[in-house]
Amino acid sequence: MPANPARSASWKWWITGLLLLATMINYMDRVTLANASVRVTQELGLTNAQYGNLELAFGLAFAVGSLIFGFLADRVRVYLLYPAIITAWCLMGMAAGWTESFSGLLICRTLLGFFEAGHWPCALKTTFTLLDEKDRTMGNSVLQSGASIGAIITPQIMKLLMTDQPGSWRPAFIVVGAVGLLWVVLWFAFLRSRDLENAKPAISKSNSIELWSILRSGRFWAVALLITGAQIVWHVYRVWLMKFLQIGRGYSENEALNFTSFYYISTDIGCLTAGFVSLWLIGKRRTSPHDARRIVYASACLLTSLSLLIPWLGNGWPLLAALLLIGAGALALFPCYYSFVQELSSEHIGRLTGILSLWAWAVTSPVHSFFGMLVDRTKSYDLGLVIAGLAPWMGVVAMALLWKKEVPKTA
Numbered sequence: 001m002p003a004n005p006a007r008s009a010s011w012k013w014w015i016t017g018l019l020l021l022a023t024m025i026n027y028m029d030r031v032t033l034a035n036a037s038v039r040v041t042q043e044l045g046l047t048n049a050q051y052g053n054l055e056l057a058f059g060l061a062f063a064v065g066s067l068i069f070g071f072l073a074d075r076v077r078v079y080l081l082y083p084a085i086i087t088a089w090c091l092m093g094m095a096a097g098w099t100e101s102f103s104g105l106l107i108c109r110t111l112l113g114f115f116e117a118g119h120w121p122c123a124l125k126t127t128f129t130l131l132d133e134k135d136r137t138m139g140n141s142v143l144q145s146g147a148s149i150g151a152i153i154t155p156q157i158m159k160l161l162m163t164d165q166p167g168s169w170r171p172a173f174i175v176v177g178a179v180g181l182l183w184v185v186l187w188f189a190f191l192r193s194r195d196l197e198n199a200k201p202a203i204s205k206s207n208s209i210e211l212w213s214i215l216r217s218g219r220f221w222a223v224a225l226l227i228t229g230a231q232i233v234w235h236v237y238r239v240w241l242m243k244f245l246q247i248g249r250g251y252s253e254n255e256a257l258n259f260t261s262f263y264y265i266s267t268d269i270g271c272l273t274a275g276f277v278s279l280w281l282i283g284k285r286r287t288s289p290h291d292a293r294r295i296v297y298a299s300a301c302l303l304t305s306l307s308l309l310i311p312w313l314g315n316g317w318p319l320l321a322a323l324l325l326i327g328a329g330a331l332a333l334f335p336c337y338y339s340f341v342q343e344l345s346s347e348h349i350g351r352l353t354g355i356l357s358l359w360a361w362a363v364t365s366p367v368h369s370f371f372g373m374l375v376d377r378t379k380s381y382d383l384g385l386v387i388a389g390l391a392p393w394m395g396v397v398a399m400a401l402l403w404k405k406e407v408p409k410t411a
Contacts, residue, residue: 012130016142018183018190019123022086023146025180026119028154029093029112030058030238032176035158035257036169037242043166044102048243052372055239057106058113059365063358065117070354073121079193082126083184085118093177097170117361121353128342128349129196133289134282137296140338141275148268148331151238155257211348215355218402223340224359225402226297226395230333231360232367233304236388237330239368241323244381249315259320263327270328274300274335290343297336298396303329307389311382326389333392 033040033054041051072081089112096108123143131139154176161172214220241263245256274296281292306322306329313319344352371384 013139013142015130015190015195016127016139018186019126019143020146020149021183021186022082022119022123023143024150024153025086025090025146025183026116027147027150028157028176028179029089030116031151031154032093032096032158032169032173033109034239034242035155035260036162036172037239038246038253039162039169040105043169044105046102048372048375049369050102050372051243052239052368052370054106054109055235055368056365057110059235059361059368061110061113062117063361063365065114066120066354066357066361068354069118070121070350070352070357073118073125073350073354074348075350077193077196078122078125079191079196081118082122083187085115085122086180087184089115089118090177090180093180094174095177097173097177117354117357120357121350124338124342124353125350126196127338128346133342134279136342137278137289137293137335137339138275141271141278141335144331144334144338145268145271148264148271151264152261152268155260159254159257211345211351214345214348214352218404219344220352222395222398222402223337223344224356225398226340226392227337227356227360228363229392229394230330230337231364232391233307233326233388234330234333235364236367236371236384237323237327240371240381240384243375244385248381249319251315259323262320263323266324267327267331270300270303270330270332271335273328274332278335289339293336293339294396294399297333297392297399300329300332300336301392301396303332304389304392307386310385310389330392333395337395 037051040046041048069081069085092108092112092115096105096112099105099108124140127136127139127143157176158169158172161175162168241260242256245251245259246253251259277299278289278292278296281287281295282289287295303325306326309322310319313322341352341356342349367388374384375381
């Protein structure tokens with residue numbers, strides 16, 4: 001429910017839309033490198049392993065930033081912390097456009113990952129404050145769908161800005177980075193500090209659950225394994241799709257950029273569908289919110305498993321159709337994950353988000369280096385994409401084996 005009773009009932013959804021824009025900007029800065037990956041690697045003389053190391057550095061910095069900003073989000077006013085974080089990552093995104101070497105680009109991508117990590121604990125603290133439990137999967141779907149919108153828009157912006165001239169990818173990085181600074185203006189225009197004061201009753205010390213008790217519980221590790229699988233499929237396809245299409249299947253840069261926009265339209269549809277299906281299961285089928293999320297997550301895994309078809313699909317519409325469905329399933333996983341995190345504890349949302357992000361990025365970021373080395377050795381992207389599509393099933397298994405009805409409470 002809104003923390004401020006004077007606000008209209010629809011106001012919370014307008015703010016959720018503002019969070020969508022923040023996620024959109026987050027991904028616009030993130031995917032510039034992937035969209036220009038062939039140009040950047042050729043102009044800077046990078047191997048696939050070095051390109052993978054750029055994503056490794058981004059991911060490890062994201063892991064560290066997740067932990068730091070996760071704890072800060074529970075202690076510092078999100079009203080001020082959030083726009084400060086967004087300003088910082090936008091400046092890092094712009095700075096990448098001025099780099100002249102691999103080491104310079106590595107530093108910019110590392111700092112970009114560090115500051116981008118702060119988006120998620122701040123955003124989840126906001127949706128938790130504004131939305132009731134039954135609305136959170138839908139709200140988190142809206143929040144997460146911004147990733148697709150940003151990834152849809154960015155290839156088209158880069159098509160307009162990138163020419164045949166060497167280095168024409170640089171202005172695209174600068175323009176995309178500058179977009180985020182406008183969001184900060186909107187944040188302060190639409191919210192006041194009191195809007196994010198949690199109006200829910202304070203939890204008494206006797207009913208409090210210590211963070212350490214949560215971290216030792218089966219529920220926590222079920223969610224940790226669940227996000228590991230979701231993270232692998234989403235980011236492997238985000239990072240390597242352009243190279244797979246251009247080098248692995250022979251599409252031109254323009255064809256690959258255009259398909260990338262369609263790919264992310266499909267991911268957005270999948271993400272929003274996850275929210276609507278969850279609401280339908282809860283409202284029409286009387287399914288509990290938790291069980292609805294588990295059903296949606298498992299259904300999304302069926303879509304990502306279509307990666308098994310990739311080695312048998314050449315250049316053509318069957319391959320592209322399979323990729324669209326894989327993408328839809330990949331992003332549909334995340335609203336369920338965010339809602340599971342919010343189920344773990346109402347007291348430690350920022351900390352848990354940060355700790356789980358630290359875990360997920362630290363564990364999965366090395367995948368890109370291994371993927372790059374695999375491609376350099378085998379000259380094929382297929383096997384890595386197949387494995388990534390199957391990875392989310394570890395979450396289904398983990399939830400079945402480890403999720404318990406309650407987290408042990410402290411005395």
